[in-house]
Amino acid sequence: MKKGLHPESYKFVVFKDMSNGHAFLGRSTGGSKEKIKWEDGNEYPLIKLEISNTSHPFYTGKNVLVDTAGRIDKFKKRYEKKK
Template identity: 40%
Template sequence: MRSGIHPTLRPVVFRDRAGGFQLLAHSTLDSRSTVERDNGTVYPVVDVEISSATHPFYTGTSRVIDTAGRVERFERRFGRTTR
């Protein structure tokens, strides 16, 4: 491999903002914020919106989406179509 063209691979903590779940993995992402783990080591931290700890598919929870309200709003804007 050519030297100097590849990004640096280092341990990074991915933190789920919704659930507080933290995952230590190797990544090329860089972050200015850091977090100290249980063993006292300081790692760069990347905040993510959703992870396997809070994703509805993995947790078995589902969100209620108001589809009836969306359909009614669409019909008010563009009129009801008849077939």
């Protein structure tokens, strides 16, 4: 690995998935003004995530329902007028 290419300031932070409340401890160069007390009793910066592997449909196997019927009806209404 080339020297000086990667940051040296990795520190422990807590990542929290805001959609389901799941949190995990990891290392990052990112920081935050918010802090959270972790299971080991120490305080770490908190980085809030909108989605993680615990809530993403690809990883959970849950499909997101898409309103395809509404789209099809809208398409048919638009082009019925032209007939």
